[in-house]
Amino acid sequence: MNAMNAPSKRSTLEKKLDKLIITIFCVLLTMCLIGAIGCSIVTDREDLYLGLQKSDWEYHNRLAIGFFTFFTLITLFSSIIPISLYVSIEMIKFIQSTQFINRDLNMYHAETNTPASARTSNLNEELGQVEYIFSDKTGTLTRNLMEFFKCSIGGISYGCGVTEIERGIAQRNGLKVHEEERSTGAIREKGFNFDDPRLMRGAWRNEPNPDLCKELFRCLAICHTVLPEGDESPEKIVYQAASPDEAALVTAAKNFGFFFYRRTPTMVYVRESHVEKMGKVQDVAYEILNVLEFNSTRKRQSVVCRYPDGRLVLYCKGADNVIFERLADGMDDVRKVTREYLEHFGSSGLRTLCLAYRDLDPETYNSWNEKFIQAKSALRDREKKLDEVAELIEKDLTLIGSTAIEDKLQEGVPNCIETLSRAGIKIWVLTGDKMETAINIAYACNLINNDMKQFIISSETDTIREAEERGDQVEIARVIKEEVKKELRKSLEEAQLYMHTVAGPKLALVIDGKCLMYALDPSLRVTLLSLSLNCTSVLCCRVSPLQKAQVTSLVRKGAKKITLSIGDGANDVSMIQAAHVGIGISGMEGMQAVMASDFAIAQFRFLTDLLLVHGRWSYLRICKVVMYFFYKNLTFTLTQFWFTFRTGFSGQRFYDDWFQSLYNVFFTALPVIVLGLFEKDVSASLSKRYPELYREGIRNSFFKWRVVAVWATSAVYQSLVCYLFVTTSSFGAINSSGKIFGLWDVSTLVFTCLVIAVNVRILLMSNSITRWHYITVGGSILAWLVFAFVYCGITTSRDRNVTPVYYFPLSISFVVLCFLFVYNLQISFSLQENVYFVIFVLMSTFYFYFTLLLVPAVSLLGDFIYQGVERWFYPYDYQIVQEIHRHESDASKADHLEIENELTPQE
Secondary structure (H helix, E strand, O other): OOOOOOOOOOOHHHHHHHHHHHHHHHHHHHHHHHHHHHHHHHOOOOOHHHOOOOOOHHHOOHHHHHHHHHHHHHHHOHHHOOHHHHHHHHHHHHHHHHHHHOOOHHHOEOOOOEOOEEOOOOOOHHHHOOOEEEEOOOOOOEOOOOEEEEEEEOOEEEOOOOOHHHHHHHHHOOOOOOOOOOOOOOOOEOOEOOOOOOOHHHHHHHOOOHHHHHHHHHHHHHOOOOEEEOOOOOOOOEEEOOOHHHHHHHHHHHHOOEEEEEEOOOEEEEEEEOOOOOOOEEEEEEEEEEEEOOOOOOOEEEEEEEOOOOOEEEEEEEOHHHHHOOEOOOOHHHHHHHHHHHHHHHHOOEEEEEEEEEEEOHHHHHHHHHHHHHHHOOOOOHHHHHHHHHHHHOOOEEEEEEEEEEOOEOOOHHHHHHHHHHOOOEEEEEOOOOHHHHHHHHHHOOOOOOOOEEEEEOOOOHHHHHHHHHOOHHHHHHHHHHHHHHHHHHHHHHHHHHHOOOOOOOEEEEEEHHHHHHHOOHHHHHHHHHHHHOOOEEEEEOOOHHHHHHHHHHHHHHOOOOEEEEEOOHHHHHHHHHOOEEEEEOOOOOOHHHHOOOEEEOOHHHHHHHHHHHHHHHHHHHHHHHHHHHHHHHHHHHHHHHHHHHOOOOOOOOOOHHHHHHHHHHHOOHHHHHHHHHOOOOOHHHHHHOHHHHHHHHOOOOOOHHHHHHHHHHHHHHHHHHHHHHHHHHHHOEOOOOOEOOHHHHHHHHHHHHHHHHHHHHHHHOOOOOHHHHHHHHHHHHHHHHHHHHHHHOOOOOOOOOOOOOOOOHHHHHHHHHHHHHHOOOOOHHHHHHHOOHHHHHHOOHHHHHHHHHHHHHHHHHHHHHHHHHHHHOOOHHHHHHHHOOOOOOHHHHHHHHHHHOOOOOO
16 A cells, blocks of 8 residues: 555657657658648649649649648658657567576576566666666675674673674775684574674673663564564574564574564563573563554664563664664763764674663553554554654663674675776665765775765764754754755865866765755755765765655756666665666565566676676667668658659659558568667677776767767768669660660669668678678568569559560469468559569669669768778777777677586576
């Protein structure tokens, strides 16, 4: 009921294609207007050869002549509109998705048996133009395999060991890490990697705060929504949790001697060890009275429980800033020490939580519980009322301590981020973790480095803390907004100074959720956007799912940049749907992100292949397909347009109707589909070796109006060559009977030259030519010749005094019958006297063969020279890479062999 349907998305290139279609339509109207004006000028009722009668009312005045000619020419020139373009593009995109992306072994994750999945085919080319990536951290950059690593209780830190992030920090600073040996009897299992003999096996009873230790363990064992499965023994039980964090915390409680083994709707059963005395084990049943659920707004979870002895306790766990706001008076010392430990844990890359409790007297609880029941029964604004009621009891808390959980980076994340940065893609990380944790994760995955100038906008400043201590919410909001405004303007001025220097450092912005809430205010939004766009990396910490979507929309709508969001959990769905392209990672947090996404992958590192290989190729292919369709339709229509000047703009057709109908459907259809499927400027390995090639897509280098103008110029030139060469030279041409060529002889010859030139142009524009190119290009030309023979020779119409010199055997007739059946052509043979035996007449002359060689060659000569000059003097980036590696063998074959060798026969 709370989910919304995924929004319908169209690629940016498709939207630009709409503008091109509108432009083509305007060209069509212009051509028709020229013809209409020309016809109204040259047509005169007094010209007897026109055979006009008094009853021909449409020719009474020039305005009427122009009006009706205009609509006649619209039907004549309608072939300029590429109607079949959309069908061809959809077919190409579908095959790209199902056969290329879904079957790419480079994006197959063997451990989970998960291939890449294109859940839509609308956005293939959008993958080749992404400039901003918005990424979640947990489960996206990290493995989401949580392990309880450290904790603090009553101002004392517990836990030994060095995290992966600490090793990276030491290596970055040139220091050597001294790792302590694990203590004897240290426990290591899934979700638990804690080593400190002071807390293990009941040793916590000897600590300065044993009661707080006991409260922390009970909080871990009771305050959760985990379901136990399997045998009720510590070795065999399996915990089913909403998140890996919860499972890790309950597993930690089990290893500390507080084993949660059973749950009913109202009871939680915990097997406690060493509570009353060392070695004693007892089963304790806690009655769960109320559960205050975690959500992105509250950022905490609470449970009200009753002990067997009647004690009422509220246990609460959540983000440090949320818990600290609700502590009782007199906790300043413990809060200060715990905050220092949290910062240390965060700098080690650990995920932190604070734990607190509150003893409740029955009267206070009963009074509050009545309000809770009313809020829970509300039919309107139930969530809001529950949050308001929770605020009444989640106060005056006693701080127990904190927990720190390690979540290691996924394999290949640092290299992937570095490669994407070289490709010109800016990466933003939007996470709910503490700032210290997020910063060190960013360092570990090469998102931030020491050479960058960092702008840090945090709510953890002395000014803001003083305002928070005074407790006036209006004053706190005013102070935070003023501080954020001041920091944003200061950072923006400094960033602009760096941008104007020749060798200024790269910039990075770090901002927390509380400051981001005010920075997204309409009065500061432009400043935030300007600063962010000048930064190479942006890190947003402690943000809610709504803020993730707001930041994504800010860049998408404010900067008009193509965005991509990637996440693995339900809290990333709004961000995934807000971006141009949404990527879901099929990880440990269910399939919500995948179900809401446009593409699904198993690991973050697969973005390299998805964007730099498939995305770039798809963009290049679709651009070439669109340009080629525009070119071939314009070339064909312009020959008809030039002919109207010779016919007094009368609307006389130049080509036979079936020639015009089958030009797009049959004679030029297949080569362009092959181009859209197999075009490849450089191999996959070179695409990843030179990620800078991806910048051509970001700049939209292949779909600019300049490129459209070049193709339009080519179409004008080729149409003029095909039309003028044939019509001018045919004035003196005669057939074998001594007669000069007529209209249908000339138009058929022009059409033949056009079909050859347009199909061969595919080979000239292709970077990689396969056998399918030769088959489709040769097959299309051959299909036209076969059709011409059959269409011009099977009628038994009037005799043109021409003795045919070629007859086809019965096999050709069979092919023709199949052709007619497949395309359901309803040919009325009595109407074909226009082109009767035309092809036989043409092929009986030497002129036909000479023209067939000369005209296509001359028409393609201009394109050949242009491409040569462009490649020599104004090359694209991919053309430079082609020249560098032109003598090397295709590396893609070696890549595939290497991948296949790593897989088992079943895989």
